[in-house]
Amino acid sequence: MNFDQADALNEAIRAVGIRHRALAVAALAPMGIHPGHKLLLLELATGPRTQAQLAAASGYEPPSITESVRQLETAGLVVRRPSPTDARATMVELSDQGRSLLPKLKAAWRHVADQTVAGLKTTTVDHVIEVLTDLATGLTSTVAPTNDVPRYRAPRRRRR
Amino acid sequence: MNFDQADALNEAIRAVGIRHRALAVAALAPMGIHPGHKLLLLELATGPRTQAQLAAASGYEPPSITESVRQLETAGLVVRRPSPTDARATMVELSDQGRSLLPKLKAAWRHVADQTVAGLKTTTVDHVIEVLTDLATGLTSTVAPTNDVPRYRAPRRRRR
DNA sequence: TAAAATTACTTAGGCGCCTAATCTTAGGCG
DNA sequence: CGCCTAAGATTAGGCGCCTAAGTAATTTTA
Numbered sequence: 364m365n366f367d368q369a370d371a372l373n374e375a376i377r378a379v380g381i382r383h384r385a386l387a388v389a390a391l392a393p394m395g396i397h398p399g400h401k402l403l404l405l406e407l408a409t410g411p412r413t414q415a416q417l418a419a420a421s422g423y424e425p426p427s428i429t430e431s432v433r434q435l436e437t438a439g440l441v442v443r444r445p446s447p448t449d450a451r452a453t454m455v456e457l458s459d460q461g462r463s464l465l466p467k468l469k470a471a472w473r474h475v476a477d478q479t480v481a482g483l484k485t486t487t488v489d490h491v492i493e494v495l496t497d498l499a500t501g502l503t504s505t506v507a508p509t510n511d512v513p514r515y516r517a518p519r520r521r522r523r
Numbered sequence: 524m525n526f527d528q529a530d531a532l533n534e535a536i537r538a539v540g541i542r543h544r545a546l547a548v549a550a551l552a553p554m555g556i557h558p559g560h561k562l563l564l565l566e567l568a569t570g571p572r573t574q575a576q577l578a579a580a581s582g583y584e585p586p587s588i589t590e591s592v593r594q595l596e597t598a599g600l601v602v603r604r605p606s607p608t609d610a611r612a613t614m615v616e617l618s619d620q621g622r623s624l625l626p627k628l629k630a631a632w633r634h635v636a637d638q639t640v641a642g643l644k645t646t647t648v649d650h651v652i653e654v655l656t657d658l659a660t661g662l663t664s665t666v667a668p669t670n671d672v673p674r675y676r677a678p679r680r681r682r683r
Numbered sequence: 684t685a686a687a688a689t690t691a692c693t694t695a696g697g698c699g700c701c702t703a704a705t706c707t708t709a710g711g712c713g
Numbered sequence: 714c715g716c717c718t719a720a721g722a723t724t725a726g727g728c729g730c731c732t733a734a735g736t737a738a739t740t741t742t743a
Contacts, residue, residue, distance in 0.1 A: 366629055368652060369636030370565075373547070375655035376639070377558070380540030381582060381730095382662035387533070398537070399699065405530075415721055422541065427700050429723060451708045451721040469526055476529030479536070482661020486654050492528060494646050494654045495535035501642020502542035541700095559729065575691060587730050589693060611691040611738045 386478050390471040394464060395438060399423065399431050401468060404440065404457070408465055411456035413446060440464060546638050550631040554624060555598060559583065559591050561628060564600065564617070568625055571616035573606060600624060 364372075387398040396404070402421045406412060412420070414428045421428070432455055435441040440461035446452035457465075480488050524532075547558040556564070562581045566572060572580070578588045592615055595601040600621035606612035617625075640648050 364633060364636055364648065366633055368648070369633040371656060372636045372639065372652050373543070373632060375652070375659040376539060376543045378582065378659040379536060379655060379662060380543070382659070383533070383536045383540070422538065424701060425722065453722070472533060473524060473526055473529040476524050476532045479532065479658070479662060483657055484661065486657045488524065488528070491654050491658060492532050492535070494651050495539060496531060497643055497646045498639070498651060499535040499538040499542070501644065502539060502639060584731060585692065
C-alpha cells in the first residue's frame with residue numbers, strides 16, 4: 364500500500380471513531396450513561412454475567428469493568444451479588460430499573476447508527492456493514508491471535 | 524435500520540477504532556510518540572502552522588494541542604516561536620530532529636495500515652478505503668454542519 | 684476611537700480506559 | 714494434605730483527549 368492510501372485509511376478510521384463516539388455520547392447522555400455502559404447493559408439483557416464474562420464480551424479490561432459496574436450499580440441499573448459457586452466471582456445482573464431502560468437504550472443505539480450512515484454519498488448501508496465487520500473480524504484476530512481467548516491480554520512486564 | 528444491523532454497525536466501528544488505535548500505539552511507541560502526535564508531525568511536514576491551524580487540521584481541541592505541542596517540544600521534535608504578525612498566536616514548526624523522523628514515521632504509518640487490512644476476508648483494500656472515507660466525510664458534515672468551520676466546536680454552557 | 688465581540692492560547696479539572704500490582708479463592712498434582 | 718499456579722476482582726496510578734473558564738491580543742462596530 365502506498366503512503367497516500369495508508370494515510371487515507373488510517374485517518375478515516377480515526378475520524379470515524381471520534382465522530383461515532385461523539386454521537387454515541389450525545390445519544391446516551393440523557394439516560395445518564397456512557398458508551399461503555401451501554402455495551403454492558405445490552406450484554407446483561409440476556410442474563411446475569413460474571414465480571415470476567417463482561418470483560419470478555421466487551422473487550423474491556425477487568426479494572427474498567429470493575430469501575431463501570433460500580434457506576435451502573437450506583438445509578439441503580441444493575442445489582443451485584445457473590446457467585447454461589449465461586450467465591451472469587453461476582454455476578455452482575457440488571458435491576459428492574461435497568462431492564463426498563465433497555466427499550467430507550469436500543470432506540471438510542473439505532474439512532475446513532477442512523478446518524479452514522481445518514482451522510483453516505485457513494486456507498487450503501489449494507490456495504491458499510493459488510494466492510495466494517497470484515498475489518499473488525501480481521502483486526503480482532505490480528506491483534507489477539509490466540510483462539511480460545513479472543514480478548515486482548517495485556518503483556519505483563521515486571522513483577523516485584 | 525433494524526436493531527441488529529444498527530448494533531452490528533456500531534460495534535464494528537467501536538471495535539475497529541479500538542484495535543486500530545492499539546496498532547498505532549504499538550507502531551509509534553518505539554519513536555517515543557503517540558497517535559495524536561503523529562498527526563501533528565505530518566501536518567507540520569508541509570510547513571509551519573499556528574496551533575489553531577493544527578487544531579483545525581487534526582480535529583483536536585485547542586487545549587489538547589497545547590499539551591501535545593508541549594510534549595513534542597520537550598522531545599525536541601518541534602520548535603515554537605511567537606508569530607511575527609499576531610501577538611496572540613504561536614507558530615510551530617519541525618526541528619531538524621523532527622524532520623529526520625518523518626521517514627520512519629511514514630513507514631510506521633504504512634505498517635499500521637497494512638496490518639489493519641491484513642485480515643480482510645470478503646472485501647478489498649480499495650473497497651475499505653472508499654467506504655471509510657465516505658463514512659468519515661458524511662459523519663464530519665453531520666457532526667459539524669457549518670460549512671466554513673469544519674471542526675467540531677464544543678458548546679459553551681455556562682459563563683461566570 | 685472606545686466598547687464589544689471574537690480569536691489564540693492556556694490552566695484546571697474530569698472521564699474513560701489502560702497497565703501494574705496485590706489480594707483472595709480455586710483447582711491440579713505430587 | 715500442602716503446594717503452586719491460575720483466575721476473579723480490586724486498588725493505584727497514568728495517559729490522551731475532553732469541557733469550562735480565564736487572560737491577552739485583535740478585529741468589528743457604532
